[in-house]
Amino acid sequence: MLLYHLLSLLGFHYVRIGAVALMPSTREPSTAIRVSVIDGPSTLDGIPGIESQLALRAISHIKSRLGTEALLRLLQPDIQASDEFWKSIVLSSRGKAPPAFAHLDVEVDPSLFNVDMFMAWLNSSDFMAYNGANPEQYVKRRVSTEDGTSHFEITESLGGKITSFSMPDFGPGGKSSFMASLPQFPFQRTGRFQLRDGTKFADFHCAFRNKPDRSGIEATLYLWFPDATPQRLIEETTFKALEGPLDQLDRIRYKEVS
Structure with missing residues (x-):
């Protein structure tokens, strides 16, 4: 996940990663940034997807631990x-x-x-x-x-x-x-x-x-x-x-x- 954090700092967040290059999603840097995956796990091409799945797993775990009624009590102000x-x-x-x-x-x-x-x-x-x-x-x-x-x-x-x-x-x-x-x-x-x-x-x-x-x-x-x-x-x-x-x-x- 360290590589993902590095890419996030460069402006790549929740974007689909291609096999060769990434395009920044939310920022407009003064100089174009191009990142290429030279070597590493094949899953590097899907870093945002992996991060999303891990986030869903964490959220699902928290929801199940809290339970419906506790979750509703927590959200009452909202x-x-x-x-x-x-x-x-x-x-x-x-x-x-x-x-x-x-x-x-x-x-x-x-x-x-x-x-x-x-x-x-x-x-x-x-x-x-x-x-x-x-x-x-x-x-x-x-x-x-x-x-x-x-x-x-x-x-x-x-x-x-x-x-x-x-x-x-x-x-x-x-x-x-x-x-x-x-x-x-x-x-x-x-x-x-x-x-x-x-x-x-x-x-x-x-x-x-x-x-x-x-x-x-x-x-x-x-x-x-x-x-x-x-x-x-x-x-x-x-x-x-x-x-x-x-x-x-x-x-x-x-x-x-x-």
């Missing part, structure tokens, strides 16, 4: 601040902003990963690996209600705001009039993001299908936020909402973080 933030956004908005949209195309062997496998996981309660593999995913769990139904409760960072919210009507039905039909996607889920006091601050519509040529999967996502929501927060949240299938691919690629 959650309360986020509650106030989202309530102020809702109160200062005049309607919904145009939907944020993301389209994901994944080429993968269908025997390793396909929509049926993903939906089976999504409908289960197996979220421990998901929580561990996403640094800003603190809690995701399915809880039962008095009327016999269940819903998701999630605590995660949305654009840097650690938010605790539920998805009480997550499912294939209940599509709002402003949502597209998308008949070419057989697997669809809709719902809303709701704070602990019942304040609704987002609507979502996601859809998945196996690609017609069976070369992988295709996913789309629409998110509607109040029009006073900062654009950067919308963009980051849109990306994070696609982490489910991306995380499943990471588990195939790297196996589970242990």
Whole structure:
């Protein structure tokens, strides 16, 4: 890891390293810097990826040691601040902003990963690996209600705001009039993001299908936020909402973080 620290000092941090050279990510040095891997472990070409995996392993260990309830107690000040933030956004908005949209195309062997496998996981309660593999995913769990139904409760960072919210009507039905039909996607889920006091601050519509040529999967996502929501927060949240299938691919690629 000493080499990684050296590269970080030079401005190379969380960038993909090629076999020959690196380009600095966040800094603009006065003189161009070029680093070549002359000799060493083959994994040198993937130093940021290795560092990321080690960080995920450390975070996963800390989360599992703390446990859900202790983690939520620790994050209460952040959650309360986020509650106030989202309530102020809702109160200062005049309607919904145009939907944020993301389209994901994944080429993968269908025997390793396909929509049926993903939906089976999504409908289960197996979220421990998901929580561990996403640094800003603190809690995701399915809880039962008095009327016999269940819903998701999630605590995660949305654009840097650690938010605790539920998805009480997550499912294939209940599509709002402003949502597209998308008949070419057989697997669809809709719902809303709701704070602990019942304040609704987002609507979502996601859809998945196996690609017609069976070369992988295709996913789309629409998110509607109040029009006073900062654009950067919308963009980051849109990306994070696609982490489910991306995380499943990471588990195939790297196996589970242990």
